[in-house]
Amino acid sequence: MPSAQDIKQRIEAAIEGAHADVEDYTGGGDHFRASVTAPAFAGLTRIQQHRLVYAVFGTEIGGAIHALALKTDAPSQIPTN
C-alpha cells in the first residue's frame, strides 16, 4: 500500500522539476490529494496536466489507488501574494 511519501517521490521522479505535496486524506493508503507544480505543465490545459500525473500511476489509479485528487500548476501560475 503506497504512502503519501511514495506518491510524492514517484511524481517528482517521473516529472522533471516537479514539486508535489501529497496528503493521504483518509489515512487508509488509497485516497490521496496531491498538489503538483512542474515547469512541464506550462502551456498545457488542466486536462493535459492531470493526464501527465495520472500517467505516472497507470492502472493503479482506480485500482490500488482509489482516488488521487489533483491540483496542478505551472510554477508561473502560482499567485505571489
Place this chain on the structure above:
Amino acid sequence: MPSSPSEPLPMSSTQPAPAPAPNADGNPIRDAIAEAIKEHKVILFMKGTPDAPACGFSARTVAALQSLDAPFAAVDVLPDPRIRQELSALSDWPTIPQLFVDGELIGGCDIVIEMFESGELAQALL
C-alpha cells in the same frame, strides 16, 4: 459476427434522449458512449445518479452543475463495469466522474470544482 442491438446506457437526463444509435460493428458500448457524448451538450459520467450519487466526487460534481442550473445528461457507470472501461479508453482519463461539454472532456471532479469556483464552468456551459 452476430449483431445484437446495443443496450441503452443507464442514463438519466434533463434533456430529451437521443434516438438509439445504429449498431456499428465491434464495440457497441463504446459506440453508445461516443454517441451519447455527441448528442448531449453537457453529459456527466458518474457513479450513481444525480439524485443518488454513489461517490463523493460524483456528488460534488453534480452539485456544481446543479448550482449553475445547467441542464445535463448523466450516465451511471456502476451497472456495468464495461461502461467505465470503454469510457476511460475513449477519453484517456482514468477516474470517474467525467464531464463532457460540446463533445470535449472538461475534467473530473477536481477540475470541474476548480472551474466552478473561478467562474470558468459557468462560461463553458453557456
